[in-house]
């Protein structure tokens with residue numbers, strides 16, 4: 001039997017509109033899974049005119065009756081998790097619908113303080129522009145093999161034993177290196193013990209559960225957070241997040257294997273945005289970039305920061321398609337380009353007078369490149385009501401075809417507005 005596992009990943013620097021695509025795919029999905037990152041993500045879904053932003057929960061929570069999983073690859077901030085649960089309607093809060101891996105790591109209060117203190121210490125020229133959600137410091141503890149996992153919260157004695165030396169060390173770092181106040185043991189331990197009690201009903205061996213579900217032919221959707229160019233290994237290091245955001249992370253973050261995959265869906269915005277620091281060759285600091293930000297509502301869902309905006313970067317996208325093994329593209333926010341005039345597309349970079357067709361390894365090189373643009377005609381007719389590709393203005397159709405040809409990956413879906421129904425299905429959706 002053919003596997004029924006779809007993997008959805010961001011193809012650029014995040015904020016591609018993955019939440020909306022997950023929501024569109026959701027109708028025939030049985031299980032939604034988040035597998036990396038944490039509450040740094042901000043997945044916005046607009047359903048029935050209502051805007052919902054998820055940071056930790058899979059976007060599939062909006063579908064009643066479906067199972068949602070937080071895999072072992074995540075770093076979970078229990079406070080944020082419980083806040084998001086509380087924001088759901090009573091029906092959506094059904095415990096049987098949500099399972100957390102006991103292997104996932106816990107974002108503790110000291111991780112968040114450290115994240116912010118480290119950013120401050122890095123100063124203007126060196127800061128990463130993190131979301132301040134404690135993501136990096138939590139993954140550091142995971143790989144240092146001193147992190148607390150969800151399972152550790154479930155047993156008060158184990159928690160005390162593990163937390164005691166850990167907090168002593170963290171307090172040394174907080175006070176001596178960063179001039180912060182130490183955290184009293186009870187102020188960390190007591191809430192963590194409480195989290196354990198509250199989370200216990202959700203904790204399950206989700207790797208085993210997923211294995212059974214996949215073997216039974218259930219339709220599983222693996223929901224990536226952030227995006228390939230923010231990948232800890234393959235992204236624009238050090239201006240990246242601390243997890244494996246490209247397709248490969250889905251396996252370490254769930255326990256599934258590459259053989260389980262049916263297809264990889266890469267979500268790409270029709271232009272480029274980036275939040276935080278780091279190179280972005282096509283950033284447009286003129287009126288055009290401002291228009292993209294205004295028309296696209298480009299402000300961070302997690303931090304509210306204005307996103308940096310610019311033209312589509314095909315060099316970065318080609319790299320991303322190969323890295324993720326993308327089978328199909330979900331192209332989002334095409335409507336934002338309406339009325340913008342001629343559309344620029346970056347087809348290569350110029351570096352020290354030479355043409356560069358490949359995404360460079362070195363972030364320093366990427367910082368120094370100049371984009372080489374081709375200009376395509378724009379369109380001015382409103383496309384928000386279009387539901388077939390043929391009904392798009394010719395220039396919009398040509399833009400989509402151009403992207404497909406350059407990337408050599410078919411576009412399976414085009415989003416033309418924020419609402420659930422504002423999309424053109426070109427084969428990605430089954431119905």
Ligand code: IMP
Pocket residue numbers: 013014015040041042128129130131132133134135136225226230239240241242275276277
């Ligand atoms: P961190 O993940 O909070 O450590 O932040 C590291 C980098 O990733 C910063 O540039 C953030 O702006 C970026 N980042 C983290 N999460 C997201 C996201 O969901 N969308 C876009 N950028 C993100």
